[in-house]
Amino acid sequence: MQLTAQRGTAAPFAALLVAVLSFSLLQTMPVPALPDLQRAFGAGPVTVSWVLSAFLLTASVATGLLGRLGDMFGRRRVLLACLAVSAAGTLLAALAGSIGVLIAARAVQGVGAATFPLAFGIVRDGFPRERVPVAIGWISSTFGIGFGVGLVLPGLIVDALSWQWIFWLMLVVILAGLVAVWAFVPDSPARAPGRLDWAGAVLLTGGLVALLLAIGQRWGLAPRLGLLAVAVVLLVVFWVVESRLAAPLIDVSLLRRRSVLTSHVTALIIGFGMYGAFTLVPLLVETPSRLGYGFDASVTGAGLFIIPMAVTMLFASPLAGRLGARVGFKVPLVAACVVGAAGFVVLAVAHDTAWPIYLANGVLGIGVGLAFSALANLVVAAVTPAQTGEATGINTIMRTIGGTFGAQIASTIVASSAGESGYTTAFWLSAAALAVAALSALAGPGGRRA
Template sequence: MEDPTSTARPGGIVGVLAVAGIVAALMQTLVVPLIGELPQLLDTTASNASWVITATLLAGAVAMPVIGRLGDLYGKRRMLLACTVPLIAGSVVCALAGSLVPMVVGRGLQGVGMGMIPLGVSALRDLLPPERLGSSIALMSSSMGIGGALGLPVAAAVAENADWRLLFWGSAGLSVLVAVLIWRLVPGIPPRTRGRLDYVGVIGLGIGLVGLLLGVSKGADWGWTSGGILGLLATSAVAFVAWGWWELRAGDPLVDLRVTARPQVLLTNIASVVVGFAMYAQALIVPQLLQLPAATGYGLGQSMLAAGLWMAPSGLMMMLISPLGARLSAARGPKVTLFAGGLVIALGYGSSAVLLGSTWGLLVVTCICGVGVALAYGSMPALIMGAVPLSETASANSFNTLMRSIGTSVSAAVVGAVLSQMTMQVGGYSLPSEAGFRTGLMIGCGASLLAALLALTIPTRPSRPAPKHAAPVKRPATVPVGSSVG
């Protein structure tokens, strides 16, 4: 049994878990300022250096549903603390790395630690009173966007003015701080279910995800019709079919596909893929527009640090809008909030048609998109947890976060393909053309509108299933427990 912290207060719990989510999300943008220098720093090729980013993506995608299931089985506080271990270890390994292999290993460990974000969202359901739950879940769910937006200028400032290794020593220190805060301020949460980890399901899902995400992320580099990419995608398809067959027959499945198939859960997960796609398109395009030389006629000639600072306000907007989104969900339902989020993201993309030529214009575009992302991301956990048993909240939220990650990966592949095909020559170099950037932004606009339409199809009266395999548990006596969402 985990030791509850007798002095815990709801405000402290929300603050700690939000900080934990933001620190975990920082790992996504930590190496962005170093991308151009990694081949020299690690004595490798540019193609091999891309594994520094790919490793985090793959490890996080595979780890999230596993960590979520472990949280349901063994306690969410225990697994939150466990997630800080790979964050700390990965940061230290990267800080000491002098070649590609240890850097990739360290980045993979950091990706595993990102499983604390959906785990923290589900922990709030166990620890908070109903009146505090909506706004807290919205803030925690938006932490991925907030951490990504705020992390870029900080990482750029360190990379430009100090030793790059300080980035990783700093992330290690922050991860230690998060571990201490969780240990001191987050009460023990007894397991919600009994059973064992589905190891066959873990392996099957891992093979399917690695094949899919690696095929999507490396398609442009290796060639979409190359044997390697086609083999990866085919292996992924076979693995997913076999995994689904196994999960439907397993006594303790990693992911309960029958629950996942409920209309509210299924449609929310599909919408999550599309919102992830829409969110990431502008995150790829805007930094390039800010940093391309002004000689192109559409680039704005900003440094990496300046570009990060221009994009940082979007993260602040997410933080400010999250509580408002929770109020909208409480008044009208999270389905309406998801619909509104999709429309606002589309508005942000649409505004780029007239705001593309200035730094202030791009600031407005990213802030509008940030508002939409905060609304959409904040509504998804409420929709998911309103339709799944208490015994499966962590695994269901982790699977939903995985859906967002798949959306961002597909977005990177599609936008990258568009920009690589629509180019112009500047000073002997091939650069994405203005038409390519505008096309990418309009694709993001279309995806946002599709997400809004999908939100309209989500059932308005969620079912309230009885907890599956839920063991009688003693709730933490000092912290009120919220038992419903939305």
């Protein structure tokens, strides 16, 4: 049943914000604590990197699968299940006595990635139509909030307490989201009849896992090429199988719609470009100044450089919703790419002092906020309510794959270059990627709806 009064939307909307914030925190909070985890468990850098990789792999698979399950069986029900599984994984992480258990716990936590497509679907089902774009913008902006908090807070927690308290704090947020969704978010009658396509689920899972391992792990060239070949074969077979089923796991025919296809391609390129800043700026500012660049920042200090991005993202995402509702979401998406490219140009030419980095991160936050909100709204407007979960889930997967690839390429450029020049090259590459993303966004149809 649609929520028509403002008072009726406030509590469900707040509950959804807490739910999606919990996933945003899960994604980033363990990152600053990786050196402490490596020392605590006596693990090598490759092993401890699986604390991130395991989460990313599960998140990429769960986003599409559970978004589709929400379309089939009810988004509130599946969202509650996702939050419960994430809470169980977070509790296991807090109690982990070995690096293997912690990696397994992080894989379980990745199920929480489906909160974003499920929340978008709930908003579309239950909110008044005129409020949907802004609500999606606010939900998208929680990525910035969680990202900024997730980089600053863990350093303080580890210094004052221990790494376990990072997960205890996340558990509290997840449980708060679980209770709030259960208490305030009504169920929706919208359903997409069908049965679960197990063959498609296995093929998609295998293809995504192979692809993300190929681009996200620093193995030899031969294993990575082999994994890439496996990924291509599995995803091609997945496409063929899904195109022939009456009730597929993911309706691949959606990609024949220009608005959906260009949104997914643009999300892939934006992820490639934007995630370079998330990876490189902390590394740059933590570099000892005796090398001729860097700012000797601590983990907490490095997080402070990201705060302008989180703040501007918080305001840019709702703005994209309001602007898009008036002139179409193609406009804020193109603007997002142009603004983001400008931010990376500033980083490329003026990263030898602190204030341009703060300025550039603020500019990038505007670009990220506009992009995430516009992409979500473009996809939601291009599909039927019954397809919202799977369509927005795939868009999130594309952004994640692009981000994984972009972070890997950026890190490789810095590692293989002498000193500061690697950062300059990587920032120019991100600027170029966002310029290409602007062209991709321009290729999409104009107007509010497909």
